[in-house]
Amino acid sequence: MPPVGILVVDKPAGMSSRQAAEQAGVLVGARKSGHAGTLDPLATGVLVVCVGRATLLTRFLAGGMKDYSVTAELGLITDTYDTEGRVTGRRDTGGIALDDVKREAAGFVGDIEQVPPPYSAVKLGGKPLYRYARAGAPVEPRPRRIFVEEMKVTGFEAGSAGARFALSVTCGPGTYVRSLVHDMGARLGCGACVSGLRRTRSGVFRLEDSHTLEELRSEETGPVRALLTMESATAFMPTVGVSGDACTAVSQGKPLLKEWVARGGGCECPDDLFRVLDEQGRLLALYGAPRAGDPEEFFGRAVRVIRPNTLKAEDDEAA
Numbered sequence: 001m002p003p004v005g006i007l008v009v010d011k012p013a014g015m016s017s018r019q020a021a022e023q024a025g026v027l028v029g030a031r032k033s034g035h036a037g038t039l040d041p042l043a044t045g046v047l048v049v050c051v052g053r054a055t056l057l058t059r060f061l062a063g064g065m066k067d068y069s070v071t072a073e074l075g076l077i078t079d080t081y082d083t084e085g086r087v088t089g090r091r092d093t094g095g096i097a098l099d100d101v102k103r104e105a106a107g108f109v110g111d112i113e114q115v116p117p118p119y120s121a122v123k124l125g126g127k128p129l130y131r132y133a134r135a136g137a138p139v140e141p142r143p144r145r146i147f148v149e150e151m152k153v154t155g156f157e158a159g160s161a162g163a164r165f166a167l168s169v170t171c172g173p174g175t176y177v178r179s180l181v182h183d184m185g186a187r188l189g190c191g192a193c194v195s196g197l198r199r200t201r202s203g204v205f206r207l208e209d210s211h212t213l214e215e216l217r218s219e220e221t222g223p224v225r226a227l228l229t230m231e232s233a234t235a236f237m238p239t240v241g242v243s244g245d246a247c248t249a250v251s252q253g254k255p256l257l258k259e260w261v262a263r264g265g266g267c268e269c270p271d272d273l274f275r276v277l278d279e280q281g282r283l284l285a286l287y288g289a290p291r292a293g294d295p296e297e298f299f300g301r302a303v304r305v306i307r308p309n310t311l312k313a314e315d316d317e318a319a
Helices: 017-028 052-061 098-106 129-134 177-188 213-217 245-251 258-264 313-318
Strands: 005-011 033-036 044-051 066-074 076-078 087-090 110-114 144-157 163-171 192-202 239-241 274-277 283-288 298-305
Touching: 005 017, 005 052, 005 213, 017 033, 017 044, 017 213, 033 052, 044 052, 052 298, 066 177, 076 192, 098 144, 098 177, 110 177, 163 177, 177 192, 245 258, 245 283, 245 298, 258 298
Parallel strands: 044 192, 239 274
Antiparallel strands: 005 044, 033 044, 066 163, 066 192, 076 087, 110 144, 144 163, 274 283, 283 298
């Protein structure tokens, strides 16, 4: 049967996230694959790739905090906010000191408004921003609320013809590091753009647990051995167990009842997403809190059914 699971890939530079996910999927022999969270072609590091039926989990595994190691050029402004774009300006950086960079970095910590870069997949009027940018059509995307937990300057090299700095960034989903650097440069009055970007963590998935595409091709690692099950990849979620007829009801996406949870065991009613497992510990579905006005006996509502009861038994066993 086609493989099902999650690969934590160390994406190489010069490749889109979609290309990396497709290559990883081919290596494990999957019919379909998708990635949870996007990395720019310039960027490297943790890319969570879901293959087979696990693609149902992609948007749920894309959340969580992200860690990045960043290098940036001061005095250089480009249309993509990184060194791969068209240069639109150069500024003198002779008056910029380390304390200036640290001060501006500290100003981005917390809940802030961020305008996404013009070359990004954020949609406006149903089209991604990069399409407008490529067509030369000026647009004004709306600022988005993001959260930056830490933005620490880890290196600085001064120079009048150009200065460089390095950052470690911990931020929430939806944050564009390119925009952080671009906006830092604007505040410093000289401009800045990203020259290197490496994601070292995406949610619970870390760089030390990742595999390069070359490693997945090797006999020693083996792509199938590197596959995480859907159950292990979602182990960080609050969990409810069900048994008997409740398994069938959950596999049909029916509301989860408190009596089923009391019988099967699990977490107290969470406010956010939680997973539902059967007696064998298999992931059946993802559920959320009941809606306002739901009957008192409701414990949760289905968000995504992972193992519908229409699956053949052998498919379930293969997964």
